Amino acid sequence: MSISQRQTASGRPLRVAPAWVGAPTATEADTHHHLPVRDAVWIWSVRRYARLALWALPAAAVCYGWLTLDVQGVPGPLAVGLLAGWLAMISLIALAGLLAGSRTRRCALAGLLTTLAGATLLLPVAALPEDAVVASAPMIAGHVDSLLTVAAAVCGAGMLLLGWAVFRSKLVNPADGVLLMLAALAMGAGTSVDQPVPTVGALLALAAGMGLAWTGGRLVPRS
16 A cells, blocks of 8 residues: 655654545546445545534634623623533544544543533533522532632643643644643633633634644645
8 A cells, every 4th residue: 555755734744545545536436426334435524524623623712712801792601602612622522533543642532531521510510500500419509619610620631631632743733732732721720810811811722723723624635
């Protein structure tokens, strides 16, 4: 099986599999309207999803930055926060999928699972009133803020692991990994510190997301 040499964003050579591994050939596409389910078609679909879904990270950063500014109006902070969390989960799953073939795939998987655990804990605490949280969980009133801080710290730890995986992967620009780790530190401490730290974290996440989406789209073949 032949391979070709390409350059990654960090300047290192990237070994790329031939085109038939990542996509169906032109003859197959012309003769079969419904391609069989096999590894080549599946890998090609995952590549395309990961490349496109990475753009959800800068969109999530914009929504989170808007939320940190406490702007009142339609659609409201709850809707913006839910949209930011949804976009962030989509982009982080895509990032972990993009790093699945790198040497830091275990770190990326650990970061993804940690972030999902923190988001699962953060969502009901942030969205529900304090009385509803206390009534539905065995906890003492007045500790909801502490639980919110713990949930944000868990999310930040997961993003920190993902940033480290990006930095060590040698697949994309390591500077994007550094920006993502700095954003994780700022956003993880966002519930316990005052402005402008949360907004700075959103800006760092925006810069990291734009870099990852751009370089990821260049590295992953389109066909």
